[in-house]
Amino acid sequence: MDQLALYFSYPFVRYALVVGVLIALCSSLLGVTLVLKRFSFIGDGLSHVAFGAMAIASVFNLSDQMLLVLPVTMLSAVLLLRTGQNAKIKGDAAVAMISVGALAIGYLLMNLFSTSTNLSGDVCSTLFGSTSILTLKQMDVWVCIVLSVVVVAVFVLFYNRIFSVTFDENFARAVGTKVNTYNLLIAIIIAVIIVLAMNLVGSLLISALVIFPALSAMRVFQRFLSVTICSAVLSVCCAASGILISIVQGTPVGSTIVAVNIVVFVVFAIIGKIGGRS
Amino acid sequence: MAELICENLVLGYENTILIEDLNFEVNKGDYLCIVGENGSGKSTLMRTLLHLQPPVKGRIAFGEGLSATQIGYLPQQTIVQRDFPASVWEIVLSGCQSRLGHRPFYSKEEKQLAEQNMKRLGISDLRKRCYRSLSGGQQQRVLLARALCATEKLLLLDEPVSGLDPKVTAEMYRLIAGLHKEGITVIMISHDIQAALQYATHILHIGQQVFFGKTNEYLDSPVGRQYLNMEGGRQN
Numbered sequence: 001m002d003q004l005a006l007y008f009s010y011p012f013v014r015y016a017l018v019v020g021v022l023i024a025l026c027s028s029l030l031g032v033t034l035v036l037k038r039f040s041f042i043g044d045g046l047s048h049v050a051f052g053a054m055a056i057a058s059v060f061n062l063s064d065q066m067l068l069v070l071p072v073t074m075l076s077a078v079l080l081l082r083t084g085q086n087a088k089i090k091g092d093a094a095v096a097m098i099s100v101g102a103l104a105i106g107y108l109l110m111n112l113f114s115t116s117t118n119l120s121g122d123v124c125s126t127l128f129g130s131t132s133i134l135t136l137k138q139m140d141v142w143v144c145i146v147l148s149v150v151v152v153a154v155f156v157l158f159y160n161r162i163f164s165v166t167f168d169e170n171f172a173r174a175v176g177t178k179v180n181t182y183n184l185l186i187a188i189i190i191a192v193i194i195v196l197a198m199n200l201v202g203s204l205l206i207s208a209l210v211i212f213p214a215l216s217a218m219r220v221f222q223r224f225l226s227v228t229i230c231s232a233v234l235s236v237c238c239a240a241s242g243i244l245i246s247i248v249q250g251t252p253v254g255s256t257i258v259a260v261n262i263v264v265f266v267v268f269a270i271i272g273k274i275g276g277r278s
Numbered sequence: 279m280a281e282l283i284c285e286n287l288v289l290g291y292e293n294t295i296l297i298e299d300l301n302f303e304v305n306k307g308d309y310l311c312i313v314g315e316n317g318s319g320k321s322t323l324m325r326t327l328l329h330l331q332p333p334v335k336g337r338i339a340f341g342e343g344l345s346a347t348q349i350g351y352l353p354q355q356t357i358v359q360r361d362f363p364a365s366v367w368e369i370v371l372s373g374c375q376s377r378l379g380h381r382p383f384y385s386k387e388e389k390q391l392a393e394q395n396m397k398r399l400g401i402s403d404l405r406k407r408c409y410r411s412l413s414g415g416q417q418q419r420v421l422l423a424r425a426l427c428a429t430e431k432l433l434l435l436d437e438p439v440s441g442l443d444p445k446v447t448a449e450m451y452r453l454i455a456g457l458h459k460e461g462i463t464v465i466m467i468s469h470d471i472q473a474a475l476q477y478a479t480h481i482l483h484i485g486q487q488v489f490f491g492k493t494n495e496y497l498d499s500p501v502g503r504q505y506l507n508m509e510g511g512r513q514n
């Protein structure tokens with residue numbers, strides 16, 4: 001306990017916690033929609049694109065990588081959604097192509113042009129999350145806070161539409177809801193979340209952060225609203241405890257958070273079984 | 279007064295034409311049944327009426343005071359995933375989504391409307407239940423209540439009784455007939471020609487031959503007789 005109190009006196013620990021909790025909150029909100037709309041693969045694909053963009057940004061030594069990574073990821077989100085809706089190209093094949101392609105190109109570029117002496121270390125930390133969450137500057141924290149507030153506000157304001165579009169797209173379209181616009185909105189929010197979350201858990205583990213809380217909540221709750229709230233709470237708790245554990249034990253941040261999420265999922269699955277999903 | 283007019287409608291998908299040169303109109307208070315073989319394009323017609331897909335050619339016009347968004351729709355087998363967590367209340371209320379305009383949340387009146395429609399269909403006590411835990415008949419009532427939240431004028435129902443047992447089917451037909459008596463125009467796709475003949479005021483038969491007219495005219499038409507014989511033969 002004393003040790004924990006000591007850790008909290010360091011600003012970098014507080015920053016990490018604030019950022020981690022906010023990212024976890026944002027990523028869990030859309031998890032339910034993503035899982036139910038079978039969009040989870042898009043999240044996965046986008047994270048690879050973000051990795052590729054990150055590699056390019058670091059090759060060109062851009063001072064603010066966000067400026068490149070965010071627009072590129074958003075654009076890919078829009079494109080992936082388009083192809084997903086197009087019956088001619090199988091949606092998941094297109095996603096697989098883009099995501100694996102981005103991953104390969106990204107790695108290749110880093111290999112060819114990187115000036116770093118610890119290349120595999122760099123790659124590993126981009127994929128699995130770095131300790132960079134522990135070296136956040138105040139500016140990063142503010143960017144994260146602003147983006148999170150925007151994401152949460154958009155989600156709350158469009159909650160009813162997101163529900164309608166997720167539950168029954170055809171009915172929504174038939175009564176005049178602008179389904180395509182909302183799908184686009186969802187895709188863009190996902191892109192923002194993924195770019196945000198890359199610092200926390202790395203691009204390979206983002207999907208876990210998005211999907212696990214929603215899956216856990218769906219084991220136990222039966223209403224869309226309760227599932228959404230529960231997955232937000234779960235995600236925040238898992239992130240907070242994951243970060244604390246990793247600081248105390250010296251484990252990698254991203255993997256620790258995902259591991260906590262997995263434990264929670266198992267617990268909820270058992271509760272769901274025992275409680276008998278009526 | 280015509281609520282819906284279709285002129286020279288050609289329906290199909292990119293490379294296939296399903297129905298050619300379809301003309302019919304639906305007046306206020308009509309109960310139109312659309313019948314025809316499996317795969318003849320009944321659902322396609324309904325999806326086109328709802329602007330879910332464009333017609334290949336032709337014109338669909340809605341009557342005065344009825345915009346395309348004032349239609350209640352009950353899809354054929356809603357592809358709701360097995361594990362979708364949603365309560366009956368959440369689903370019925372989502373029928374009010376076209377009334378939202380630019381507001382983010384549902385108003386008191388919209389919640390009352392959802393409440394009334396649940397009462398109307400006798401599902402008030404299912405309010406908190408999870409949709410996926412309901413029986414087939416209950417699920418259809420929930421979706422019908424949602425459709426009623428979207429409209430007071432025109433209901434489009436795509437095989438509302440498919441998969442239901444005979445008793446529940448009969449109840450469902452009575453429910454829809456009741457709504458029709460209250461003044462709602464009904465367009466229903468049905469497999470069940472007997473029920474269509476019993477309740478519908480008009481029949482639209484699509485397939486190789488097309489028929490549109492009053493129910494009693496259908497009985498006397500060659501298309502109708504042939505189809506009835508065939509369906510009758512199948513049931514025996």
Ligand SMILES: Nc1ncnc2c1ncn2[C@@H]1O[C@H](COP(=O)(O)OP(=O)(O)O)[C@@H](O)[C@H]1O
Nearest residue numbers: 291292296314315316317318319320321322323
């Ligand atoms: N999205 C689609 N693209 C191409 N053909 C389709 C599509 N949907 C349905 N069809 C075809 O259109 C025909 C009519 O389908 P449908 O309207 O569902 O028939 P019904 O409802 O009368 O049974 C079928 O042969 C079906 O294979």
Ligand SMILES: [Mg+2]
Nearest residue numbers: 320321322354
């Ligand atoms: Mg059909």
